[in-house]
Amino acid sequence: MAVITVGPKDFDPTVEMDALLAGDGDVGGIASFLGIVRRGRARPIDAMTLEHYPGMTERAIARMAAEAETRWPLDGCRIIHRTGRIPVGGRIVLVMTASRHRQAALESTAFLIDWLKVGAPFWKQEHFAEGASHWVEARGADDAAAERWTAR
């Protein structure tokens, strides 16, 4: 049921939301998370490059989406993760779920974005305003955010 797209192309969240609603009279609400490239304060960046493992990425996301669908009564699920170079302010990721109930939509969206950060093979490279680049280090806080869904 989940529709998953991984690739360089930008997307329009309102178009995605309309597509999720199309022809379905059962949806009571849609929740979403939209991830954006942030400039940062201490050492500002101009852009970010997202690298991924083609094939494994789509499989990993599909498995997470299937898990969300067993945990919550979802009427639709849309996941988009962009790859390649994205400037500050650009969209990186969209997780959107539709359900009869708001709790299911809100919780499944949080579950999916928490797991995406630790369970799908993506790597971020930051491009600093002064020209240098570096690979972002994994954060323990992301592991902790994903762990809270297994603790239940």
Place this chain on the structure above:
Amino acid sequence: MQILYFAWVRERIGVAEERVDPPLDVRSVGALIVWLRARGTRYAEALADNARVRCAVNQEFASVEAAVQPGDEIAFFPPITGG
């Protein structure tokens, strides 16, 4: 077997993908890392610290104990940072 490298592991080794034929006694991810390190400085540096490198065998996350065999697709990469 086919080996893929991503992010800074790829940059340090200098190739994104390569075909290798390790000896048959290389049967685990850990043994494969040891064998790859012996191929040269770039490999030894990129794969120096098992705590900083993650692995997938046939597109599933795998530990250093995981089995590998001829024909497998093995990937080495840093801890992931998506989303």
